[in-house]
Amino acid sequence: MKKRGLGFYLRIYFRILAQDLKSKMSYRADFIISTIGMIFTNISGFVSFWILFRNFPSINGWGYYEILFLYGFSLVSLTPVQCLFDNNWSLRMYVYSGDFIKYCFRPINLFFYYQSEVFDIKGLGQLAFGIGTIVYSWGRIGLELTPLMLIKLIVFLITASLIMIALQNMAAALCFWMQNSFFVLDFVYRFRDYAKYPVTIFSPVFRFIFTFIMPIAFIAYYPSLVILRPGEVPILSWLSPLMGCLFFFLSYKIWMYGAMKYSGTGS
Amino acid sequence: MASMIEIRNVTKEFKVLNRREGLKGSLKDLFSRDYKTVRAVDNISMSIEPGEIVGYLGPNGAGKSTTIKMMTGVLEPTTGEILVDGNIPYANRTKNAENIGVVFGQRSQLWWALPLIESFRLLKDIYQISDADYDGMLKLYRSLVDIEPLLHKPVRQMSLGQRTLSDILAAFLHDPKIVFLDEPTIGLDVSMKAKIRTLIHALNKEKNTTVILTTHDMGDVDALCRRIVIIDKGKMLYDNDMEHLKGFFGNYRTLKVRAEGDLKAAAEKISAEVPEFPVNADEEWVSILVDESKSGVMDVLGRIQSRFSIKDMQLEEISTEEVIKKIYEEGVS
Numbered sequence: 001m002k003k004r005g006l007g008f009y010l011r012i013y014f015r016i017l018a019q020d021l022k023s024k025m026s027y028r029a030d031f032i033i034s035t036i037g038m039i040f041t042n043i044s045g046f047v048s049f050w051i052l053f054r055n056f057p058s059i060n061g062w063g064y065y066e067i068l069f070l071y072g073f074s075l076v077s078l079t080p081v082q083c084l085f086d087n088n089w090s091l092r093m094y095v096y097s098g099d100f101i102k103y104c105f106r107p108i109n110l111f112f113y114y115q116s117e118v119f120d121i122k123g124l125g126q127l128a129f130g131i132g133t134i135v136y137s138w139g140r141i142g143l144e145l146t147p148l149m150l151i152k153l154i155v156f157l158i159t160a161s162l163i164m165i166a167l168q169n170m171a172a173a174l175c176f177w178m179q180n181s182f183f184v185l186d187f188v189y190r191f192r193d194y195a196k197y198p199v200t201i202f203s204p205v206f207r208f209i210f211t212f213i214m215p216i217a218f219i220a221y222y223p224s225l226v227i228l229r230p231g232e233v234p235i236l237s238w239l240s241p242l243m244g245c246l247f248f249f250l251s252y253k254i255w256m257y258g259a260m261k262y263s264g265t266g267s
Numbered sequence: 268m269a270s271m272i273e274i275r276n277v278t279k280e281f282k283v284l285n286r287r288e289g290l291k292g293s294l295k296d297l298f299s300r301d302y303k304t305v306r307a308v309d310n311i312s313m314s315i316e317p318g319e320i321v322g323y324l325g326p327n328g329a330g331k332s333t334t335i336k337m338m339t340g341v342l343e344p345t346t347g348e349i350l351v352d353g354n355i356p357y358a359n360r361t362k363n364a365e366n367i368g369v370v371f372g373q374r375s376q377l378w379w380a381l382p383l384i385e386s387f388r389l390l391k392d393i394y395q396i397s398d399a400d401y402d403g404m405l406k407l408y409r410s411l412v413d414i415e416p417l418l419h420k421p422v423r424q425m426s427l428g429q430r431t432l433s434d435i436l437a438a439f440l441h442d443p444k445i446v447f448l449d450e451p452t453i454g455l456d457v458s459m460k461a462k463i464r465t466l467i468h469a470l471n472k473e474k475n476t477t478v479i480l481t482t483h484d485m486g487d488v489d490a491l492c493r494r495i496v497i498i499d500k501g502k503m504l505y506d507n508d509m510e511h512l513k514g515f516f517g518n519y520r521t522l523k524v525r526a527e528g529d530l531k532a533a534a535e536k537i538s539a540e541v542p543e544f545p546v547n548a549d550e551e552w553v554s555i556l557v558d559e560s561k562s563g564v565m566d567v568l569g570r571i572q573s574r575f576s577i578k579d580m581q582l583e584e585i586s587t588e589e590v591i592k593k594i595y596e597e598g599v600s
Contacts, residue, residue, distance in 0.1 A: 008392075015389060016378070016389065019380075020380060023380040100373075102374050104341050105339060106393060107361045107393070108361075108393055133476065
């Protein structure tokens, strides 16, 4: 059997990506309109955030710029799931119509092959906006910029992304067992809105849910603590990179298990 | 030589939930364990040699797709054994995928937004086709069909015919040992059908690729297949050469004659003359379905001619379509 390593998959991915971008840009009006839409989505998200926090300068001991940092952090960590795994949203349709079977005949990883088909360029604007917000609030809070801090930031950003991706993979994979899994996927998508607030503002019940059941507190809150409040970091925060990897791996396994047991509709 | 595909006593069963009617029923279904077992494929065995084109036929829901899915490794047989080029498809899905090409008539596997040539280049990377092999294949394609207008067109903008053609070319690109074609000519016009049959035939000849073809179009079967396998309700009904097929129910030929005067009356008289064969009359012809194992067409014609004056006559071979229809409806007796 021919060997297919990481280099092989990266080459395939970038080839599909380049072609996909090329074909998207060939629809110029569509491209421009969706770019404008993306900018406005980000601006309106920020404005509603700003209106909220103009009235409450501090929430549960968290200052404006700290919350802003959390907001930026969640924007960046939600980018990979938006850009790279957007095809999860269509999975339900492919499975329902039986078209999913077309992905089953290639000698490459099925999960990779399926996800590589779509790259959602809209997420890039969110990324730029998120990075801007992090940099701005970083300066305002007066955090120091050391290599260690930067590494922490990057590691915890990746962790947070992995958790969000894992959540979405699992929600999407439900369609291999359920007829109508859309509401679950939508539910997960909506819940990520709560990721940008410090989990301490919620009641103990929700705090428990967001930590252990729907671990969205790991998307921004726990990782941000490591950077913003190194003094009060719970042990959970330090464990989160490990949890992120584990959680992603688990979601991948579930997704693949569902796909392997999928048998398609008759034709 | 070893067989390309070896299927031994393969059975595939599905568990299907007995669904109840209405809202209350579907609520109950949530907790129901009331399954029934459906046997989609029932103890099938066959062996297919390299380079064969086999027509895999059967009415809708006969179990064709299930068999194909087992051969491609998507489904695991409940019992029995399948070997595709020495591999167990389900256990070695990736290895098996390198050996096969698959085309579903209505489901394109190409990248929807990309021009065909870019899809080809991606497939070249995915299957790790060498430059020499790739160029050789494109050269062969150019000699067989006019692909230039297709190469730079996004698949999304293609007509159904162009898309099917592209899908077939893509399936053969990595020079697989076996290509599965599931209703490749469905919904196509007559000239496109002919084009696609010629292409499949040429590729099979040139590359000695084994082709498994499922279709409902007997034109495909007549043009391509020397061997056909027929299944119905999961059971194998027939596995033999095309030539045998027509002799299978006796050597039937239809003799059509046109007599003087009223055809209905003539038909009755002719029927009395040749009581062993069914006689029908339409506006133009009196047709007699002659079973040549009982008496020859010339003999029948002679007998009729000795009593009536015949203005005109026609002789029709029974078509593959009619034979298949007979097998579907009556089974093999």
